[in-house]
Amino acid sequence: MAGDLSILTATSPHLTNIIQKIQKQERMTPEEGVYLFENASLAELGAMANFIRERKHGDITYFNRNFHIEPTNICVFSCKFCSYSKLYAHREEGWELTIDQMLEKVKAYDGKPITEVHIVGGVHPKMDIYFFEELIKKIKAHRPDLHIKGFTAVELDYMFRKAKLSR
Incomplete structure (x- = not known):
C-alpha cells in the first residue's frame, strides 16, 4: 500500500x-x-x-549499476551547460578514444555486477553513426547482457543528419 x-x-x-x-x-x-x-x-x-x-x-525498488564511457570531449558545438568540451578547432587540446579503447573500458567491468553502460560525450565529426554502430556491436558481442544507454538528443541529431537519415 x-x-x-x-x-x-x-x-x-x-x-x-x-x-x-x-x-x-x-x-x-x-x-x-x-x-x-x-x-x-x-x-x-x-x-x-x-x-x-x-x-x-509496492515496496520494491529497482536499481541499475552502470558506468560511463565518454568517447571524446572534442565537439563541434559550444553548449553553455557543457563544462568539459573542447571545440573541434582546438581538438589538439582534447581527447578521443578509439573503439578498442572503449571496449577495454567495458572489459574492465567483466565479472562485476554491472547492468548498463552509458555512452555520452562530445559531438566529434569523425565519430559518425557507423562508428558508434561498430562500437555497439562490439560491446554487445562481448557483453550481450549489458544494456546500452547512449547518446544525447544533440548527438543523435548530428549523427542522423550527417548520415542523411534525418532532415
Missing part, C-alpha cells in the same frame, strides 16, 4: 491541490509541474514521488 501524504504540511493551497490530485491518481497539468519545480521542497517532491512509486510497484 502506498505511503501517506498527510505527513506533508502543504505550504500553499496550490500545493495542497496537487497533493490531493496525486492521492486521487489524477494527472497533473504542465503548469502544476512547473509550480512544483519552482516551489516544492526536495522533501515534498520525494514524498510525492515515493507515494506514486509505492502505488505502482
Whole structure:
C-alpha cells in the first residue's frame, strides 16, 4: 500500500491541490509541474514521488549499476551547460578514444555486477553513426547482457543528419 501524504504540511493551497490530485491518481497539468519545480521542497517532491512509486510497484525498488564511457570531449558545438568540451578547432587540446579503447573500458567491468553502460560525450565529426554502430556491436558481442544507454538528443541529431537519415 502506498505511503501517506498527510505527513506533508502543504505550504500553499496550490500545493495542497496537487497533493490531493496525486492521492486521487489524477494527472497533473504542465503548469502544476512547473509550480512544483519552482516551489516544492526536495522533501515534498520525494514524498510525492515515493507515494506514486509505492502505488505502482509496492515496496520494491529497482536499481541499475552502470558506468560511463565518454568517447571524446572534442565537439563541434559550444553548449553553455557543457563544462568539459573542447571545440573541434582546438581538438589538439582534447581527447578521443578509439573503439578498442572503449571496449577495454567495458572489459574492465567483466565479472562485476554491472547492468548498463552509458555512452555520452562530445559531438566529434569523425565519430559518425557507423562508428558508434561498430562500437555497439562490439560491446554487445562481448557483453550481450549489458544494456546500452547512449547518446544525447544533440548527438543523435548530428549523427542522423550527417548520415542523411534525418532532415
